Amino acid sequence: MRSASGAKPSRGHEDPANEPVLAAIELLGRPWTLRVLWELEPAPLGFLELRRRMGQCSSSVLSVRLQQLQAADLVVKTPAKIYELTLAGTELGTALTSVWDWSRRWADTADSGSG
Structure with missing residues (x-):
């Protein structure tokens, strides 16, 4: 990835400009964490339904992840105890669409390469 000037951005841990991306x-x-965001992207869900969709994720881990995502202002818990993405969470979901697109191409390439 290159900046507007064409120079590759620094990735040094000591560079304060990198703090947001490292966080x-x-x-x-x-x-x-990404799975929670993935499941909430299409529609808000209650804890039990979200837990059901998360497969192997334990209730305690899911609870911690939801708390962390709430603290990061990516998820909000409504008074009705439904979890939904905030505006920032929705923006992140939009950004992750590129990863979803890439993963489909990667899977197609991996599938065609094996055999």
């Missing part, structure tokens, strides 16, 4: 990587890299 995002740390948050999104936690197990089950």
Whole structure:
């Protein structure tokens, strides 16, 4: 990825300009975090339905992830105890669409390469 000037951005941990992206990587890299966002992207869900869709994710881990996503202002819990994406969460979902598109191309390539 290159900046508007054409120079590759610095990725040094000491560079304060990298703090937001490093914080995002740390948050999104936690197990089950992206899956929670994926499941909430199409529509808000209650805890039990979200837990059902999460498969192997334990209730305790799901609860912690939801708390972390709420603290990061990506998810909100409504008075009706429904979890939904905030505007920032929706924007992140839109950004992750590129990853979804890439994953489909990657899977097609991996499938055609095996055999």
